[in-house]
Amino acid sequence: MHIVVCAKQVPDTSEVRIDPETNTLIREGVPSIMNPYDAHAVEAAMVLKDKYGGSVTVISMGPPQSEEVLRKAISFGADRAVLVSDRAFGGSDTLATSYILSQAIKKLDQEEQVDLVICGKQAIDGDTAQVGPGIATRLEMPQLTYVMEIIDANPEEKKIKVARKLEGSKEILEAPLPALLTVVKDINDLRYASLPNMIKAARFDKAAVWGKNDFDDMDSEQLGLKGSPTAVRRIFPPPDRDEGEIIPGGMEEPEKAAAALVEKLVKQEIIADW
Numbered sequence: 001m002h003i004v005v006c007a008k009q010v011p012d013t014s015e016v017r018i019d020p021e022t023n024t025l026i027r028e029g030v031p032s033i034m035n036p037y038d039a040h041a042v043e044a045a046m047v048l049k050d051k052y053g054g055s056v057t058v059i060s061m062g063p064p065q066s067e068e069v070l071r072k073a074i075s076f077g078a079d080r081a082v083l084v085s086d087r088a089f090g091g092s093d094t095l096a097t098s099y100i101l102s103q104a105i106k107k108l109d110q111e112e113q114v115d116l117v118i119c120g121k122q123a124i125d126g127d128t129a130q131v132g133p134g135i136a137t138r139l140e141m142p143q144l145t146y147v148m149e150i151i152d153a154n155p156e157e158k159k160i161k162v163a164r165k166l167e168g169s170k171e172i173l174e175a176p177l178p179a180l181l182t183v184v185k186d187i188n189d190l191r192y193a194s195l196p197n198m199i200k201a202a203r204f205d206k207a208a209v210w211g212k213n214d215f216d217d218m219d220s221e222q223l224g225l226k227g228s229p230t231a232v233r234r235i236f237p238p239p240d241r242d243e244g245e246i247i248p249g250g251m252e253e254p255e256k257a258a259a260a261l262v263e264k265l266v267k268q269e270i271i272a273d274w
């Protein structure tokens with residue numbers, strides 16, 4: 001089973017700072033890590049490899065320093081790492097990013113048939129959760145998002161069965177392989193890197209780097225700013241919300257609680273008195 005995992009380098013902070021002039025994230029002084037969901041994606045691939053054999057390839061699109069994410073993936077046990085990097089890819093929005101990553105997966109597929117692609121649910125910086133579904137659409141693969149459990153994956157029968165995390169419940173779905181999954185953190189617990197894998201990561205010299213010219217049919221119009229129809233007008237942290245108020249007694253005396261709520265809404269002229 002050949003599994004490809006997409007892993008993104010993100011700033012290690014929940015304190016997003018934004019440059020108000022340029023409307024971009026301030027990355028200086030902020031250390032980078034592997035997107036946490038992607039670490040779970042790599043682990044999910046390793047669990048499948050342990051069960052069915054095969055190989056795990058991790059790809060990341062980004063500037064040269066994104067190679068650190070690939071080294072991390074190697075320390076988790078990945079077999080191969082590819083950095084997709086070119087100045088022509090800079091400024092890509094999610095449409096262009098999913099195009100470039102899908103081209104890289106096609107190239108890998110030509111070398112060794114890809115059975116499964118695993119992405120994180122979302123990246124903690126961009127936060128759009130669009131790239132996984134974008135790749136699946138371009139590769140015409142079934143997409144199974146918010147996967148919290150891989151119930152069964154059968155490379156012989158070319159089928160996968162998963163549980164998707166829904167609000168307060170789960171959904172069981174089956175799809176033919178090759179397919180693309182996006183995973184949530186519930187899917188597994190991350191294990192510590194084993195000593196042999198840590199040595200492998202320490203010896204990992206350089207990832208293969210694929211630039212625009214390494215692809216036979218990369219459409220220049222779909223790359224970077226040219227291929228990115230998204231225009232960011234303004235980016236800002238959401239304003240702090242006022243503390244909410246809980247009207248007590250809703251379970252015991254719902255009519256009384258509802259009456260208290262109506263009184264408050266009328267007083268604040270949110271609804272009219274009647």
Ligand SMILES: Cc1cc2nc3c(=O)[nH]c(=O)nc-3n(C[C@H](O)[C@H](O)[C@H](O)COP(=O)(O)OP(=O)(O)OC[C@H]3O[C@@H](n4cnc5c(N)ncnc54)[C@H](O)[C@@H]3O)c2cc1C
Pocket residue numbers: 006007008009035037038041059060061062090091092093094095097098101118119120121122123124125126127128129130131132228230231232
């Ligand atoms: C107009 C515009 C210009 C931009 N310019 C830049 C820029 O110059 N530099 C820059 O860094 N960002 C730039 N961005 C942000 C960039 O579009 C997103 O970071 C990127 O498309 C991924 O989207 P996301 O972070 O929302 O990922 P999500 O869709 O939330 O990610 C979901 C999953 O997809 C996979 N994934 C996502 N991105 C990658 C990746 N790069 N490599 C491997 N796997 C990945 C991971 O598995 C991840 O868990 C720009 C955005 C816009 C709108």
